[in-house]
Every structure is written in C-alpha cells, then in structure tokens.
Amino acid sequence: MEAFKRHTGLVVPVDRVNIDTDAIIPKQFLKRIERTGFGQFLFFEWRWDEAGSVIESFTLNQPRYQGASVLLARANFGCGSSREHAPWAIRDYGFKVVIAPSFADIFYNNCFKNGILPIKLPEEKVEELFQRTEKEVGYELFVDLEKKTITDSHGLAIPFELDEHRRQFLLLGLDEIGLTLQHEDAIAAFEATHR
Secondary structure, three states: OOOOOEEEEEEEEEOOOOOEHHHHOOHHHOOOOOOOOOHHHOOHHHHEOOOOOEOOOOHHHOHHHOOOOEEEEOOOEOEOOOOOHHHHHHHHHOOOEEEEOOEOHHHHHHHHHOOOEEEEOOHHHHHHHHHHHHHOOOOEEEEEOOOOEEEOOOOOEEEOOOOHHHHHHHHHOOOHHHHHHOOHHHHHHHHHHHO
C-alpha cells in the first residue's frame, strides 16, 4: 500500500446523509474479488438513469468536479452492509480522502485497510466546507496527516483527530499483513525453533 503523508486535492460534495454501501457500489457489481475496476461503478445509480443517460445534476458528473480526490459528505457515511468493495470503489475512482461528520464503523475501518484517509469533523466544520466548495470552482484542500490539519489557500485551518495506530498505518503505507511482515525475521526465528 502507498504511504500517505500529505494530499492536495479538488473537493467534490455529495450532500446526502446516510449514504450506504449499496449506493456507493450497488450489489450487481460485486462479482469480482480484485480491488480494482470498481471506480467506474461508484454511485452508479446516482450517476446514470435507467436508460443509461448521465444524470447531469449529480456532482460527480459535473465538469467542475472532474478529477476530484477529496470526497465531502454528510453524517453516517458508509452505513449499510459491510462490503469492502465500497472503499475499493472510492479508491479506484481516485479519492484519497473522505470527510464527514461520522462514518459507519466497518466502512471507517476498511478505509484504513485500503489507503483512504477518512476524517471525522464536527457538523459545523463540514457545513463550512460545503459552503466553500459550492462558492469556489476548483476548491482544493490540503490535508497533512503528519500535522493532522486541513487547510486551503484562503486561510482555513482545521485540526482533526485520528487514532495514532491508524495514523501510523497510513503514514507507513501498511495494512495488517504489512505490519506483520515488519516482524518477518522474528517470525522466521520463532518458526525455526518452534519445530
């Protein structure tokens, strides 16, 4: 997994509460086990109508948000079933950061396992970001995981909290397997004497 220290990215707002994993990646696309190829199906039923036409009002389809890598959402993002395909789709689409007031626990944990930084902020700070994103075309945020801050080019500075263990996972680019493999020599030594 790629290490995450800092990221500057265009922000796209998805102004809905309780966005569940079936909305993030609908069940009909869960037939593969690879972690790639799911981005094209992200928010599928919100991006295209039943005839296959683009729904231009949905933010991900609007030209001003093309290339966005910071997803801004409302409370309880990632609720619903515990499919790991949801963070796979988000990552594959190009998002590296998801900001919301709250996340479903399983989705939140799966983000770290897939190199995505989920940031919980108070409702009023999220609302401020929604307003700034709407007001300025090309609105970008600078996320510094080392300093645990979110800034923009207009003087905004928001600190965020994050469990140190999860923070280290992202800073080092590790998942549970990568963390275990850091102790490969000790594991091999134990296995040699254990026999």
